[in-house]
Amino acid sequence: MKHYFLACGVIAAMTLAGCQTFPGKPLPPAPQLLTSAPLQLADDCQARGSFIVKFDVHANGETSNIQAPPADACVRTALTAWVASFKYAPQAGETPMAIEWLMVEAKQGG
Numbered sequence: 687m688k689h690y691f692l693a694c695g696v697i698a699a700m701t702l703a704g705c706q707t708f709p710g711k712p713l714p715p716a717p718q719l720l721t722s723a724p725l726q727l728a729d730d731c732q733a734r735g736s737f738i739v740k741f742d743v744h745a746n747g748e749t750s751n752i753q754a755p756p757a758d759a760c761v762r763t764a765l766t767a768w769v770a771s772f773k774y775a776p777q778a779g780e781t782p783m784a785i786e787w788l789m790v791e792a793k794q795g796g
Contacts, residue, residue: 717743717781723771725787731760736788739765743781747774 727733740753749772754762765787 717747717774717777717783719772720747720775721771721773723768725764725768727764728760731758731764733757733761733789736786737761737765738784738786739769740782740784741769741772743772743774743777743783745777745779747776749774749783 737755737757739755740751741749742751743749749769752766752769754766757765769785
């Protein structure tokens with residue numbers, strides 16, 4: 687299996703709370719990721735472009751409701767297993783999240 691370094695951005699889905707035109711309560715901080723297994727794609731799996739995975743982080747730091755993007759089955763399986771391995775710091779309640787994974791290829795040593 688190929689191992690890939692984390693090449694993504696995390697987006698807390700705070701649904702328009704940042705677009706208010708009047709002063710409101712400050713947004714809670716995004717959940718803090720504590721651990722993650724490495725992303726593993728099968729050697730014969732071809733991934734190109736970026737993929738957004740949506741999921742929920744619960745108060746205990748576990749993830750659920752993982753929604754993999756439209757992609758080849760091997761990519762969907764790898765991304766789902768990867769996000770399922772995420773463990774966040776405990777928090778006040780459930781937070782909808784999304785993460786974008788971008789496939790980056792580069793030659794080593796040059």
